[in-house]
Amino acid sequence: MSVETGDTVIEARDLKTHFKGHTGLISALLGGESETVHALDGVDLHIAKKEIVGIVGESGCGKSTLGMTLVRMHEPTSGNILFNGQDITHLSGGKLKSYRGAAQIIFQDPYSSLNPRLTVDQIIREPLDIHRIGTSAEKTERVAEVLSRVRMPPETYLHRYPSDLSGGQRQRVAIARALVLRPKLIVADEPVSMLDVSIQAGVLELLNVLSKELDLAVLYISHDIATVGYICDRVAVMYLGRVVEEGGSDDVMHTPLHPYTERLMAAVPSVDTSVPRQRVELQGEVPSPTDIPAGCRFAGRCPLAAELCHAVEPELYEPLPNHRVRCHLYLPADNDIPADLARPEFPENR
Amino acid sequence: MSMTFEALCTSLESKPPVRLQVQDLSVTYSTSKGPVRAVSQINFDVEPGTNFGLVGESGCGKSTVVKSLMRLLPDSAKVGGKVLLDGKDVLAMDRKALAAVRWTQIALVTQSAMNSLDPVFTVGDQIVESIRAHVDVSHAVAWARAEQMFAMVGLPAERLREYPHQFSGGMRQRAVIAMAFSLNAGLLLADEPTTALDPIMQDQIMSRIRDIQQRLHRSMVLVTHDIAVVSETCETVAIMYAGRIVEMGPTRDVLNKAYHPYTMGLQNAFPRIRAKGESKPPLISISGGLPDLLHPPKGCRFEPRCPFSTERCRAEDPELRPVGTVMAACHHIDRAEEFRRAALKAETWRVEEDVQ
Numbered sequence: 154m155s156v157e158t159g160d161t162v163i164e165a166r167d168l169k170t171h172f173k174g175h176t177g178l179i180s181a182l183l184g185g186e187s188e189t190v191h192a193l194d195g196v197d198l199h200i201a202k203k204e205i206v207g208i209v210g211e212s213g214c215g216k217s218t219l220g221m222t223l224v225r226m227h228e229p230t231s232g233n234i235l236f237n238g239q240d241i242t243h244l245s246g247g248k249l250k251s252y253r254g255a256a257q258i259i260f261q262d263p264y265s266s267l268n269p270r271l272t273v274d275q276i277i278r279e280p281l282d283i284h285r286i287g288t289s290a291e292k293t294e295r296v297a298e299v300l301s302r303v304r305m306p307p308e309t310y311l312h313r314y315p316s317d318l319s320g321g322q323r324q325r326v327a328i329a330r331a332l333v334l335r336p337k338l339i340v341a342d343e344p345v346s347m348l349d350v351s352i353q354a355g356v357l358e359l360l361n362v363l364s365k366e367l368d369l370a371v372l373y374i375s376h377d378i379a380t381v382g383y384i385c386d387r388v389a390v391m392y393l394g395r396v397v398e399e400g401g402s403d404d405v406m407h408t409p410l411h412p413y414t415e416r417l418m419a420a421v422p423s424v425d426t427s428v429p430r431q432r433v434e435l436q437g438e439v440p441s442p443t444d445i446p447a448g449c450r451f452a453g454r455c456p457l458a459a460e461l462c463h464a465v466e467p468e469l470y471e472p473l474p475n476h477r478v479r480c481h482l483y484l485p486a487d488n489d490i491p492a493d494l495a496r497p498e499f500p501e502n503r
Numbered sequence: 504m505s506m507t508f509e510a511l512c513t514s515l516e517s518k519p520p521v522r523l524q525v526q527d528l529s530v531t532y533s534t535s536k537g538p539v540r541a542v543s544q545i546n547f548d549v550e551p552g553t554n555f556g557l558v559g560e561s562g563c564g565k566s567t568v569v570k571s572l573m574r575l576l577p578d579s580a581k582v583g584g585k586v587l588l589d590g591k592d593v594l595a596m597d598r599k600a601l602a603a604v605r606w607t608q609i610a611l612v613t614q615s616a617m618n619s620l621d622p623v624f625t626v627g628d629q630i631v632e633s634i635r636a637h638v639d640v641s642h643a644v645a646w647a648r649a650e651q652m653f654a655m656v657g658l659p660a661e662r663l664r665e666y667p668h669q670f671s672g673g674m675r676q677r678a679v680i681a682m683a684f685s686l687n688a689g690l691l692l693a694d695e696p697t698t699a700l701d702p703i704m705q706d707q708i709m710s711r712i713r714d715i716q717q718r719l720h721r722s723m724v725l726v727t728h729d730i731a732v733v734s735e736t737c738e739t740v741a742i743m744y745a746g747r748i749v750e751m752g753p754t755r756d757v758l759n760k761a762y763h764p765y766t767m768g769l770q771n772a773f774p775r776i777r778a779k780g781e782s783k784p785p786l787i788s789i790s791g792g793l794p795d796l797l798h799p800p801k802g803c804r805f806e807p808r809c810p811f812s813t814e815r816c817r818a819e820d821p822e823l824r825p826v827g828t829v830m831a832a833c834h835h836i837d838r839a840e841e842f843r844r845a846a847l848k849a850e851t852w853r854v855e856e857d858v859q
Contacts (some may be wrong), residue, residue, distance in 0.1 A: 211701040212672075309662035319792045349560040351729055351772045356785035367551060375699060379774035383786050408774060420706035421776055430735075436701055438671055 161238075162370035163223060163256070165337050168196045168232035170222045171214075174443055175340045188443040190415070192218040197469070200370035201337070205361065207373045207385035207402060209417070213439060216374045217396040220340040223372065225249060228405045237337070254284050257331035261343035263323035267315040273300070274311040284334060299329040302366075303359060317441045321352035328359065330368070339364075339374045345380065357384050365405030378421055382406055389412045393450040394442060398470070398474030410478040436442040449481065457482065460495040505639045508647045514638075520551035521608055521689030521721045523572070530567050530576065538801035541567045543746045544584070546823075549690070549739075552720040554713075555755065556737035558730055558769075562744040562793050565726045570696045571725070573611055574601055588690070607637050614646040614695035617675035618669040627663030630682045637686055652681035656711055670843045672705040680708065684715060691716065694726040709736065730773055734758055737819035742766050747792055752829025762831035762839045765789075765805045769848035785849045803834070810851045811835060811842055 181187070193215045200206045209214045221227045223234060225244070235241045241252050260266040267276055277296045281287060289293060297307040303325040315323055324344060331339055341360060343352040354464035363383045364371045373385055381388055382402055389399040390411065398411040409415045411434060416435050437454045440446055446453060452462040463483050472483040480496050484490070530542040542564040549555040559565045570588050571575050572591065574593060584700050586593040588608055596604065609828045621629060630649040631642060637708040640648075649658040656677040657696075665716070667675055676696070683691060693712065697705040713736055716723050723738055733740050734754055742765065743753040750763040761767045773789040791808035815834050823832040826839075835842070 237514060321788075322795045351560060351769060351789040352792075353774070354772045354788035355790075357786060358788075377774065378702065379776050381776055382776055417703060418776070420703045420705065422709070422729065422735050424731045424770070424775055426734050426755075432709060438674075453706070 156400070160235055161199045161373075162236070164199040165196055165219075166233040166235070167224065168198075168219070168234065169194055169230045170218050170223060170227050173232040182429065188270065191394050191442045191445055193222060193229075194442075194445065196391075196394075196396055198389060198396065198399075200372060202370060203365050204338075204387070205364050205371040205373055205385045207375065207381035207388040208391055209375060209378050209381055209388060210391035211439060212376065213442065213492040214389050214391040215343055215442070217389070220258065220372055220374050221341050223338070224258045224291050225252060225339050226258070236288055248283070252282070254334040255336050256340070257334065258340040258342060259324070259327050259331050262285040262347050263320055263327050263357065264315075264347070266327055267323055268380040269315050270424040272312050272314055273305075273318075273326055276315075276326060277333050277380045278332050280330060286334070287424055295333055296329075302332060305329070319352070320348045324348060324356050325359065328356075328363070333365070335367075338370045338372070340374070342374045343376070344373075346375065346377060351389045353380070360384060378406070378417065388419065393439060393445065395479065395480045396449065398477065399469070400473070404473070404476050408473075408476075410472065410476065411451075411480045412455050412457055412482075447478070451480075455497075457497045457500065461490065462497055465490060493500045506644065507643050508640075508644045509612070510639065511640055511644055511648060512651075515687040518687050518689055520720050520737075521549075521550045521591055522587075523549040523690055523722060523724070524590075525556075525568075525572070525588040526587065527583070528568065528571060528803050529581075529583040530564070531581045531583075533581070534797075536661055537797055538581075538798070539795065541580075541746050542571070545741075545743075545746075545748050547741055547748065547751060549722050549724060551689075551722055551851065553739065554716060554723045554725060554737040556725045556733035556740040557724060557734055557743060558728065558740060559743035560728055560793070561747075563743040565743050566694055568743075569724065569726055571612070573605065573609060575611075577623065604636075606633060606688060607686050608688055609690045609692060610683040610691045612676075612683045612694070612696045616679040616696070616699045617672055619679065620675060622667055625664055625681055626670065626678050627668055630663070630678075630685055633682055633684050647686055649681070650685065652685050653678075655684065655715060656681045657707070671707070673700050676700060676704075677708060680712065687719060687721070689722060691721055691723040692726075693723060695728070696725075697732075698729075699729070712736075712837060730769065731775065742769070746796060747804060747832065748823060749780050749805065749828075750829060751823070751835070756828045760827070760829075761843065762826050762829060763805075763833050764809050764811055764842055764846065766831075767843060767853065769807075771846060771852070783838045787849050787852050789852060798820070801838045803832075810845070811838070829842075 170193040172192055174190050196219055208219060210216050218227060219413045223228050229242055230361040233240055246254055274296055277299060278292055281292045300307040300310060303326055316367040345356050348356060357380060360371060363369060375381055388402045388405045389396045392413050398405060398414045406418060409418050419431055435454055440453060448465055449467055450461040452458040467479045467481045469477045469479050470485060471477045482499060525547050527544050527546060528542060529544050532539045532541055557565045571582050576582060582594055611613050619627060619817050627649050631645040634645040634648055650661055653663060657679055658674060697708050700736045709732060717721060727733060737754050740754040740757050742746045744765050750757055750766045757766060768789040772789060789808050802819055803816040803821050806812045821832045821834045823830045
């Protein structure tokens with residue numbers, strides 16, 4: 154499934170986005186420190202041309218923050234974002250504006266992301282106005298072009314309002330609006346989770362085709378692991394602000410390495426009940442991102458956790474080619490971790 | 504003299520499961536543009552101690568059905584037909600009889616149930632209140648029951664003393680499920696009970712619900728759009744489309760050998776995890792959208808989206824009729840074998856280049 158790499162469009166290096174949490178008024182007056190939410194806490198990721206990378210994880214794992222940070226809707230706290238090899242982490246003013254033209258985002262809810270008082274034509278034209286691109290005739294041409302790209306005949310839809318459109322059609326308009334500035338990167342944040350099952354497929358297929366036709370790098374954010382397998386070349390699994398496993402989507406879905414990914418995959422119900430599912434209960438809750446535990450972030454819930462896991466956070470190891478995992482089970486033999494810390498071991502049945 | 508804890512548990516556990524019979528249920532909403540028939544003459548039975556799945560997309564009327572079973576629809580909705588709980592018609596009950604049935608006989612968990620907890624009372628007090636509203640027990644006995652229910656959904660008993668805002672979404676949903684189980688109602692109505700939750704939490708809650716239903720031999724109506732969850736949970740399934748049941752029967756049979764083209768399309772569109780090495784099957788969507796229920800089509804309601812439609816489908820509305828072990832509302836059930844093969848191909852569903 155690997156796509157020609159080397160054409161990296163976007164790259165995140167040790168990217169962190171922290172937010173200041175709320176403090177009560179009294180505590181603020183008394184000079185109390187506000188809590189810091191470590192929403193995104195050291196993520197490395199790259200996406201090439203024509204490549205779709207999926208981000209999966211539970212809510213609160215930081216997947217949306219990652220998407221919004223990459224398009225610079227959130228300020229990164231530290232780390233770097235490279236776009237076509239150039240550092241855009243701290244762009245501002247006009248340069249930031251032109252970056253935003255090249256890096257677009259599609260949101261989850263097509264019912265609230267489109268202005269109900271504008272026609273489809275006006276909605277898609279607006280980014281061209283804001284970025285002062287083209288004459289009026291050129292704009293009209295571009296609007297019609299992107300509408301055709303999302304397979305909505307312009308003559309039928311140009312003058313309709315969002316209220317005349319179904320959910321799937323609205324999401325197509327949102328995609329057309331994102332495409333009109335001819336971006337290189339699209340962040341699609343749960344683009345089909347609000348749509349009915351019978352029409353999800355069309356929108357996913359469209360994203361897939363567009364990425365290949367227009368050389369787009371796509372970050373597909375979703376909690377629905379089953380959809381990821383259909384369109385993504387690679388998948389990254391996030392847990393509490395960090396990527397815990399990353400690799401080709403078939404590899405991650407069929408041979409998950411991280412105990413967390415294993416449980417995530419086992420939790421997906423299956424239509425075919427002839428093969429019983431290996432279900433594993435996961436104890437406890439995701440720790441609070443204001444109070445990150447030492448060691449592996451998953452250790453508190455991991456049935457295999459050993460002393461080492463609670464003490465030292467694992468690196469991203471690469472036990473299989475192009476398949477990385479942040480878990481001490483895969484600690485390479487040549488490591489400089491003190492030998493007296495007990496290592497985790499694979500359970501006997503695998 | 505109120506009951507002891509042991510007496511309460513014994514009396515609750517000896518409750519029989521409920522038989523639900525829905526007969527010719529119709530619901531019409533009156534709107535400014537005219538009457539909208541959200542549910543048209545549907546019939547189904549839930550045998551005592553079994554799980555019944557109601558599957559469909561948004562707008563198909565599945566939540567309206569659930570609300571009408573609990574009599575929770577607004578007064579502007581006209582409800583016709585019968586909803587028999589062990590033979591007694593819920594739709595004909597007076598307020599008092601209805602209050603006696605709700606929560607003791609039928610309990611409801613909805614998708615947004617986690618937001619139904621009152622923020623100013625502890626979760627424990629709310630469960631205790633709901634128990635004491637229906638059975639004559641002391642606060643201490645009801646509290647003990649609440650602790651028992653919390654253990655069942657996997658929440659620590661000490662958290663009963665906390666307020667809803669101290670719970671995560673998944674914990675609140677579990678608390679509401681604990682509340683719904685607290686009187687061991689014979690019938691649980693679960694309307695997308697886990698849709699708002701993460702996959703791991705979703706799976707854990709569904710497996711708990713399944714366990715409890717099975718262990719206590721309860722009946723359940725599970726409303727969902729997720730055919731995988733139904734496949735794992737329900738003995739019987741009904742597929743709804745535009746206010747009608749279009750196919751119904753044993754879950755295994757309906758999903759393995761569908762007779763209605765909509766059921767076939769729904770299965771194609773449903774993303775699933777492929778087996779290792781299996782090639783990427785195309786996800787196929789069904790083009791078009793739900794018909795306008797203000798002006799429903801004269802013939803089959805799925806006809807405008809159906810790749811196999813004929814003149815007869817446009818002219819005549821098909822009845823739900825038995826075929827093999829299932830029932831299907833399609834004029835061409837005799838051609839189902841041929842349809843099933845064609846339905847697997849993406850080009851079959853490209854009715855035209857109009858998109859949804």
